[in-house]
Amino acid sequence: MIARASEVSAIASREIKKWYRSPILLFMTTIQPLLWMSLYGKAFNLTGMFRIPEDILKQLPPESTARFAAIMNEILSRFFGASDIDFFSYIAVGMMGVILLFTSMSSGMSIAWDRRLGVLNKLLVAPISRSSIILGKVISAIIRGVTQSLLVMLIGLALGMRLRVSGLVELLIAVLALALLGASLSSLIISVTIRLKSWEHHIAVSNLLTLPLMFTSSALYPVTLMPEWLRTVAAINPLTHGIEVLREVLLLGASFNSQAMLWHLSILTIFASVATLLGIYLSNIALRKM
Amino acid sequence: MTAVEAHNLRKVFGELVAVDNVSFTVEEGEIFGFLGPNGAGKTTTINMLTTLIKPTAGSARVWGYDIVDEPEKVREVIGLSPQELTVDDELTGYENMMLHAALYHVPRDEARRRVKEILELLELERFANKKVESYSGGMKKRLEIGCSLIHYPKVLFLDEPTLGLDVQTRAAIWNYIRTLVREKGVTIFMTTHYMDEADNLCDRIAIIDYGRVKAIDTPSRLKSSIGGDLVELEVSEVNGPIGEKLRTLPGVVDVVLDNERAVVKVVRGEEVLPAMISVLIREGVSVRRVEMKKPSLEEVFLSLTGRKLRDENGVKEEIARRTIAIRRARA
Ligand SMILES: Nc1ncnc2c1ncn2[C@@H]1O[C@H](COP(=O)(O)OP(=O)(O)O)[C@@H](O)[C@H]1O
Numbered sequence: 161m162i163a164r165a166s167e168v169s170a171i172a173s174r175e176i177k178k179w180y181r182s183p184i185l186l187f188m189t190t191i192q193p194l195l196w197m198s199l200y201g202k203a204f205n206l207t208g209m210f211r212i213p214e215d216i217l218k219q220l221p222p223e224s225t226a227r228f229a230a231i232m233n234e235i236l237s238r239f240f241g242a243s244d245i246d247f248f249s250y251i252a253v254g255m256m257g258v259i260l261l262f263t264s265m266s267s268g269m270s271i272a273w274d275r276r277l278g279v280l281n282k283l284l285v286a287p288i289s290r291s292s293i294i295l296g297k298v299i300s301a302i303i304r305g306v307t308q309s310l311l312v313m314l315i316g317l318a319l320g321m322r323l324r325v326s327g328l329v330e331l332l333i334a335v336l337a338l339a340l341l342g343a344s345l346s347s348l349i350i351s352v353t354i355r356l357k358s359w360e361h362h363i364a365v366s367n368l369l370t371l372p373l374m375f376t377s378s379a380l381y382p383v384t385l386m387p388e389w390l391r392t393v394a395a396i397n398p399l400t401h402g403i404e405v406l407r408e409v410l411l412l413g414a415s416f417n418s419q420a421m422l423w424h425l426s427i428l429t430i431f432a433s434v435a436t437l438l439g440i441y442l443s444n445i446a447l448r449k450m
Numbered sequence: 451m452t453a454v455e456a457h458n459l460r461k462v463f464g465e466l467v468a469v470d471n472v473s474f475t476v477e478e479g480e481i482f483g484f485l486g487p488n489g490a491g492k493t494t495t496i497n498m499l500t501t502l503i504k505p506t507a508g509s510a511r512v513w514g515y516d517i518v519d520e521p522e523k524v525r526e527v528i529g530l531s532p533q534e535l536t537v538d539d540e541l542t543g544y545e546n547m548m549l550h551a552a553l554y555h556v557p558r559d560e561a562r563r564r565v566k567e568i569l570e571l572l573e574l575e576r577f578a579n580k581k582v583e584s585y586s587g588g589m590k591k592r593l594e595i596g597c598s599l600i601h602y603p604k605v606l607f608l609d610e611p612t613l614g615l616d617v618q619t620r621a622a623i624w625n626y627i628r629t630l631v632r633e634k635g636v637t638i639f640m641t642t643h644y645m646d647e648a649d650n651l652c653d654r655i656a657i658i659d660y661g662r663v664k665a666i667d668t669p670s671r672l673k674s675s676i677g678g679d680l681v682e683l684e685v686s687e688v689n690g691p692i693g694e695k696l697r698t699l700p701g702v703v704d705v706v707l708d709n710e711r712a713v714v715k716v717v718r719g720e721e722v723l724p725a726m727i728s729v730l731i732r733e734g735v736s737v738r739r740v741e742m743k744k745p746s747l748e749e750v751f752l753s754l755t756g757r758k759l760r761d762e763n764g765v766k767e768e769i770a771r772r773t774i775a776i777r778r779a780r781a
């Protein structure tokens with residue numbers, strides 16, 4: 161057990177060292193969520209559409225104004241969880257989840273590189289458990305992902321994101337959700353790509369996975385705005401559950417819906433466990449076949 | 451103790467028989483070499499012996515452990531330095547070594563001591579804390595070998611240890627390998643397609659072509675199996691009697707004469723050469739030039755397979771091309 165843990169940490173720490181010494185890698189995986197956040201989040205003001213401009217408000221009698229405002233606020237709360245939420249903050253939290261897609265993808269790629277450069281063979285001739293190789297990659301994906309996600313949050317804050325966190329526990333729940341999301345996504349990508357022999361295929365398949373995973377999640381718009389079929393897909397997408405937990409604990413302050421949060425967190429936990437076990441199982445088969 | 455023992459080892463990829471019923475043994479403390487051209491099946495053999503792939507048929511034991519039934523045991527006692535460089539460019543030499551130490555469960559304090567010792571042995575200690583990307587090709591290869599030594603393996607597998615390196619660097623690596631055997635007592639199984647490498651470094655070699663072992667012996671016995679040295683004499687004139695006279699000398703196997711040249715195939719040429727020259731002088735023939743060629747493994751390979759070992763330039767270019775392709779892909 162201790163031996164296994166030290167194998168995993170050796171493999172993970174190699175990845176982590178390579179990552180923090182290579183600013184390019186950090187930059188490349190952060191740039192896309194940042195673009196989405198600043199362009200889409202700022203330019204496309206979805207929540208702003210539900211607010212009544214001042215000049216229109218002035219034309220109405222006060223009782224109607226109040227009625228209108230109540231209806232609009234009700235719509236906003238239903239879709240976005242709170243009536244005073246701004247779309248930029250909403251998207252920024254979405255991107256804190258989406259960046260884990262990119263960091264997980266690059267962890268999956270590192271297996272393809274290890275194979276290409278012969279490093280995988282070096283790992284396979286060492287007297288270590290085959291599972292340690294995959295677990296090492298998953299753990300490093302989690303560490304990278306959580307760190308970069310928090311980095312996106314800091315940049316978001318600088319750009320005007322409004323966080324409302326009611327306490328330290330909520331912040332820790334957010335980190336836990338990010339870690340579970342990292343485990344889910346990296347294991348998912350490893351499960352799909354482990355059998356691919358060339359890194360070209362690896363890149364193609366990873367790219368093919370990213371956009372659908374992002375668009376079928378609640379990263380860019382609320383699930384409640386989606387058509388029925390898309391809602392079903394969103395419900396089995398781990399990204400949705402991760403991001404929903406984050407929105408509850410990061411954006412809604414003390415008024416968050418703890419029941420909904422726990423529901424999403426449980427599904428995420430199940431997803432992360434199943435995906436990790438599946439990743440280990442499939443890669444054990446693939447690595448033995450080599 | 452027998453370090454490696456292979457019985458009719460065979461590996462088939464689809465239609466292609468990459469390794470064809472290969473049998474051999476390697477004794478403890480030996481440097482045993484697989485010599486053969488590109489595609490002969492050398493790496494495939496190493497991959498089977500190091501438990502990376504399973505043989506299609508046949509069996510092998512490494513340090514007494516069966517490669518199919520006890521792969522975990524085999525992995526404990528072997529080290530592998532693969533054909534391609536696998537040390538991590540972005541880590542320092544020290545970090546690369548410590549990573550391997552962790553993979554082989556060497557406790558940290560002990561690992562630090564061993565890293566120091568091995569880096570000294572390979573004369574890399576000055577560069578220990580430099581990133582590997584600043585290393586020369588020869589230094590990277592030394593580090594690669596060093597990494598595979600961290601757990602003090604009983605048997606070290608070296609796949610083309612000097613592939614793509616220049617002549618001096620290759621000679622230096624040979625020296626390091628000899629030092630390892632002398633000071634650490636490791637047994638070495640290596641592959642190469644360089645004749646001079648097999649000749650200089652290996653105690654015994656197996657010549658392999660198209661997956662088949664053609665001969666196994668010491669380099670000197672393989673060379674003497676060719677049947678003698680070639681002595682080439684440029685003379686003032688060639689006439690009948692000198693051919694007859696030369697043939698009667700002890701050790702002479704064959705004499706071929708043309709215009710002003712006599713080519714004599716002879717066992718232990720250096721001992722017979724003076725006698726040959728005095729015969730010629732007695733016959734009134736003056737000798738303008740003498741050249742003696744010891745048979746090389748090239749001739750051995752030629753006589754065993756009917757083909758020449760491919761020249762090494764092709765291989766170097768191939769490696770350069772691959773390196774460029776990888777760099778491009780990474781950028
Ligand atoms: N995984 C594989 N799949 C199919 N063919 C292979 C594979 N590995 C090696 N070969 C083929 O087996 C033959 C022997 O290869 P290899 O052992 O690498 O030769 P060497 O190391 O002597 O140059 C070559 O023809 C090579 O193309």
Ligand SMILES: [Mg+2]
Binds near residue numbers: 492493494533609610
């Ligand atoms: Mg080879």
